[in-house]
Amino acid sequence: MTSRPELTGHASLFYNQKEARKYHSSSRMIGVQREITERAMELLRLDPNTPALILDVGCGSGLSGQILEENGHVWLGCDVSRDMLTVANNTAKQQSQQPPKEESMQQDDSDDEEEEEEEEGASTGDLMHHDMGTGLPFRPATFDACISISALQWLCYSNSKNQNPKKRLLRFFSSLYTVLKRGGRAVLQFYPETADQAVLISETATKVGFAGGVVVDYPNSAKAKKHYLVLSFDRSSTQQQQQQQRPLTTGMHEQQQQQHVTVGSTMEGANNKKKKAPKKKKGVKTKEWIVHKKAMQRKKGKDVRPDTKYTARRRPHKF
Amino acid sequence: MRLLTHNTLRNNTADAKGKGFPLKITATEIRVEETAPTMEVDRQVAFCKNMLSRLDWPALVQASRDMGIPTLPPVLTDEMAHDTAFLQALYKILMQVHLEQGMLTCPVTGREFPVTNGIPNMLLEEEECEHVKL
Ligand SMILES: C[S@@+](CC[C@H](N)C(=O)[O-])C[C@H]1O[C@@H](n2cnc3c(N)ncnc32)[C@H](O)[C@@H]1O
Numbered sequence: 001m002t003s004r005p006e007l008t009g010h011a012s013l014f015y016n017q018k019e020a021r022k023y024h025s026s027s028r029m030i031g032v033q034r035e036i037t038e039r040a041m042e043l044l045r046l047d048p049n050t051p052a053l054i055l056d057v058g059c060g061s062g063l064s065g066q067i068l069e070e071n072g073h074v075w076l077g078c079d080v081s082r083d084m085l086t087v088a089n090n091t092a093k094q095q096s097q098q099p100p101k102e103e104s105m106q107q108d109d110s111d112d113e114e115e116e117e118e119e120e121g122a123s124t125g126d127l128m129h130h131d132m133g134t135g136l137p138f139r140p141a142t143f144d145a146c147i148s149i150s151a152l153q154w155l156c157y158s159n160s161k162n163q164n165p166k167k168r169l170l171r172f173f174s175s176l177y178t179v180l181k182r183g184g185r186a187v188l189q190f191y192p193e194t195a196d197q198a199v200l201i202s203e204t205a206t207k208v209g210f211a212g213g214v215v216v217d218y219p220n221s222a223k224a225k226k227h228y229l230v231l232s233f234d235r236s237s238t239q240q241q242q243q244q245q246r247p248l249t250t251g252m253h254e255q256q257q258q259q260h261v262t263v264g265s266t267m268e269g270a271n272n273k274k275k276k277a278p279k280k281k282k283g284v285k286t287k288e289w290i291v292h293k294k295a296m297q298r299k300k301g302k303d304v305r306p307d308t309k310y311t312a313r314r315r316p317h318k319f
Numbered sequence: 320m321r322l323l324t325h326n327t328l329r330n331n332t333a334d335a336k337g338k339g340f341p342l343k344i345t346a347t348e349i350r351v352e353e354t355a356p357t358m359e360v361d362r363q364v365a366f367c368k369n370m371l372s373r374l375d376w377p378a379l380v381q382a383s384r385d386m387g388i389p390t391l392p393p394v395l396t397d398e399m400a401h402d403t404a405f406l407q408a409l410y411k412i413l414m415q416v417h418l419e420q421g422m423l424t425c426p427v428t429g430r431e432f433p434v435t436n437g438i439p440n441m442l443l444e445e446e447e448c449e450h451v452k453l
Contacts, residue, residue: 051358051366053323053373072362074414076324078441085438096354121354122415126324130441134448137331137441139340142373162445170451175331181373 004193010159015060015081024061024087033149036226037067040147040187043215043230046073052144055179056125057132057188058151062088065125068147076143078130079151085127096122133168135175142179145186152190152229156197169201174208176231186210186231198227205231320439323413325382326374328439330425330432332447341378342423342432344385350437352415360407367406367413371395379412386416 005014015023023029046052052073056065059077061084068075079085130137132148133155155169176186192198202214212231218224297304330339355363376395383391391412392399399405423432423439430447433440 049365050369051362053327053366053370069357072358074323074356074358074366076327080442082438086436089437096352122352122356124356124358124414126321127438128320128324128328128441129438131443134443134445135331137329137339138327139329139375142327144369160445166453167451170453171448174451 006154006157006193010080011154012081012083015084017083017086020061020081020083020087023084024063024091030063033063034067036189037064037147037149039217039226040064040149040189040228041067041071043187043228044145044147044185046071046145046185048072050144053142055136055138055143055146057136057146057148057176058154059088059125059127060084060151062091062123062125062127064147064149065123069124074124076126076128078128078132078136080129080131080154082129085129088125088127092123092125092127132172133163135171136179138175138179140178141181143184144181145184146176146180146188147186148188148190150189150191152188152201153192153197156193156200166200166204169204170208173205173210177208177210180233182233184233186229188229188231190227190229192227202229205229209233320418320434320437321414322379322382322386322416323370324439325418325423326379326413328423328441330428330430331449332425332428332430332443333449334447335425335427335430338427339425339430341375341382341426343426344382344418345422345424346386346418346420347422348418348420349386350417350419352417355411356414363410364403364406367409368400370413371400383412383416386418388412388416 005011008014046054048071054068054073054075056068056075056077059065059075059079060081062077065075065077065088077085077088079088132151155172156165158165180186190201192201198214202212205212210231211234212229215228215230217226217228325342325344328340328342329335329337330342331337332339358366377393380391380393383389417437418434418439419437421434423434424430425432
């Protein structure tokens with residue numbers, strides 16, 4: 001992947017068959033997307049006990065959706081690249097044909113008898129071919145939440161004469177505002193090329209009525225730095241007043257001094273992160289890691305499946 | 320495309336004026352999944368409960384008929400909404416019945432959206448999109 005694929009033209013041309021397969025089978029990519037999505041989930045603050053319907057914008061090959069699934073939610077993924085969707089689709093179909101798989105990440109809080117017998121099965125995700133810049137084609141107040149991982153920056157570029165980035169951003173955010181359930185949240189991680197892009201994106205989001213702002217993780221590391229646009233409806237809360245007193249997004253420069261540009265209720269999550277030093281990226285979960293994690297969960301009294309030869313088995317990618 | 324997804328979709332071209340729902344299903348190939356998606360039964364039921372108020376029931380009844388499932392009652396009663404067995408069956412209908420090949424047609428404009436290999440193509444030309452004022 002070039003450092004700025006957005007500059008190479010239309011996303012569906014960049015994420016072609018070859019790139020889609022490469023993307024989906026790169027253990028580095030899988031690890032990075034997992035970490036980002038887990039962080040996005042943290043910022044979403046969903047009730048873990050209520051299975052939600054989540055929209056995944058720019059779902060790609062389904063790496064981000066996988067995490068939604070592990071958390072016991074149902075998701076709908078949209079992507080403009082048919083080749084990425086094909087990889088996601090094939091993975092999902094394979095999954096539904098597989099014998100019960102080991103799932104170490106599952107958040108099984110209940111200790112139902114039933115659930116032990118329950119075989120792990122098909123994906124909870126569904127897919128749609130769609131360009132977010134044309135507005136989301138759903139009925140109002142449909143989704144409990146929305147995530148978007150490493151896709152939003154594409155909207156800042158024009159792929160043809162009749163594409164106006166500002167219009168496309170506005171269309172996207174105003175449709176997002178419509179299709180989210182009142183009280184729902186959206187967390188969109190993106191890679192701004194410039195400070196102006198980050199400003200444009202978050203200003204467009206507030207323009208349509210969203211409250212929220214940008215959380216920046218690892219602000220001092222050029223490599224690990226991540227921007228999360230956290231959006232909600234609570235415009236009347238005191239946090240909102242606080243927010244009105246300062247600009248939604250400050251420039252990159254200022255962000256580095258401030259460590260984090262956070263707004264309202266996103267503060268807490270961001271502060272947690274602040275204490276952590278940038279981690280080394282681990283890539284895929286090793287068997288040792290999973291066995292360890294399962295042991296930890298057992299200690300906490302959670303119902304965790306026994307370790308078997310299937311634990312941490314690699315799932316096939318070929319089709 | 321799941322029946323759940325169908326229930327959320329709306330044609331958002333400018334000329335549909337927000338009324339492009341429900342999309343009419345013409346089914347060429349349907350796939351009924353045997354295994355339920357990765358979710359404990361309790362969670363399946365909880366999911367359906369969470370979704371009930373958001374579902375457009377008449378649209379779901381019609382869509383399930385178009386997909387060869389005539390069993391959904393035309394009216395959703397309060398009793399059903401609290402009946403675990405019913406909600407479990409509803410989960411299957413929402414999640415395990417897929418349109419693999421077919422067509423979705425907007426009831427207002429007639430705009431067609433093809434479904435191939437289970438994936439609806441909702442791409443629009445820039446000219447069709449809702450107008451936005453900057
Ligand atoms: C880096 S990938 C991330 C995929 C996935 N979210 C993940 O975490 O693995 C970015 C995705 O955004 C998609 N994308 C780019 N522009 C888009 C647009 N206008 N509408 C929908 N998806 C888009 C690309 O096709 C690509 O699959």
